[in-house]
Amino acid sequence: MALKIRVLASHGPLRRGTVPPLVYRAEAYEEADRFRERMWGCAHDHESVEHAFNCGVEWLNDQSDETAVQMA
Ligand SMILES: [Zn+2]
Numbered sequence: 065m066a067l068k069i070r071v072l073a074s075h076g077p078l079r080r081g082t083v084p085p086l087v088y089r090a091e092a093y094e095e096a097d098r099f100r101e102r103m104w105g106c107a108h109d110h111e112s113v114e115h116a117f118n119c120g121v122e123w124l125n126d127q128s129d130e131t132a133v134q135m136a
Pocket residue numbers: 089090106107108109110116119120
């Protein structure tokens with residue numbers, strides 16, 4: 065099973081007089097899944113695509129003991 069990370073953008077909470085900023089969330093899906101159903105999603109409001117993507121990659125690394133061993 066190969067999981068992939070994607071980043072979704074959405075509008076943050078509305079504030080009076082300002083345009084709501086975009087926030088980004090990481091999601092993981094299975095590469096082989098033709099529907100790309102969400103397997104996991106982070107619960108943060110990241111301010112940039114990079115932050116969200118890194119969050120997803122960290123989660124992905126935590127899922128595999130094999131990866132942890134290789135990185136040690
Ligand atoms: Zn996150």
